């Protein structure tokens with residue numbers, strides 16, 4: 001399976017329309033890959049809380065529609081990163097009506113899965129103040145042409161909560177897709193947590209972070225693809241960059257058979 005991880009950089013100047021066009025073009029440029037992955041909240045701005053209400057959209061709004069077209073054109077599965085989702089007529093349990101939602105799009109341009117971020121980052125500000133929390137664990141068989149692995153969806157801060165990944169493992173996950181807007185200030189934690197999630201669950205990790213500086217926060221980059229042994233197959237630097245990585249889905253079963261640590265779990 002050939003994967004492209006688009007570590008996008010952005011600042012504060014670009015309009016939503018211009019960024020959407022730029023990102024759709026970047027996705028189109030990944031023709032030949034089976035799976036293309038984008039970062040968290042690239043359309044709304046990961047830490048640009050004030051812009052979220054005006055950039056919020058339904059999960060079938062103009063941003064996802066533009067990307068679905070790009071995925072269809074190149075015949076790839078696309079993890080569209082996440083957006084500030086504001087569905088029509090869904091106020092949510094806390095009355096905020098907005099979620100940090102990831103969308104996985106098939107090569108036919110149709111949405112195959114949606115994940116609403118469970119752990120909200122901000123300690124009383126930002127996400128917990130403005131957004132609803134997701135409540136569902138989402139694990140899905142990757143569709144053609146990215147077939148062969150079952151993927152668990154999570155987002156950024158979720159990486160600090162190993163129990164979420166165990167729950168995904170128990171639903172058959174073999175690969176974790178993790179879009180993020182993780183700041184440079186804590187990038188070593190990001191790098192370490194991703195490897196830990198791969199090793200403890202014997203899963204691939206495909207993690208796509210943000211680069212650049214927006215809303216006064218420098219993003220950490222270091223997107224990575226990690227195998228079930230914890231080997232880093234590719235890692236980005238700190239700027240905008242596309243990682244292109246070939247993975248062998250058979251490595252999951254191989255690692256679990258050669259080193260059957262999961263069989264020793266005591267619940």
Ligand SMILES: NC(=O)CCC(=O)C(=O)O
Pocket residue numbers: 040046121155156157158160180181182183186
């Ligand atoms: N967007 C996020 O979830 C940021 C998480 C973060 O900065 C951290 O966990 O540290």
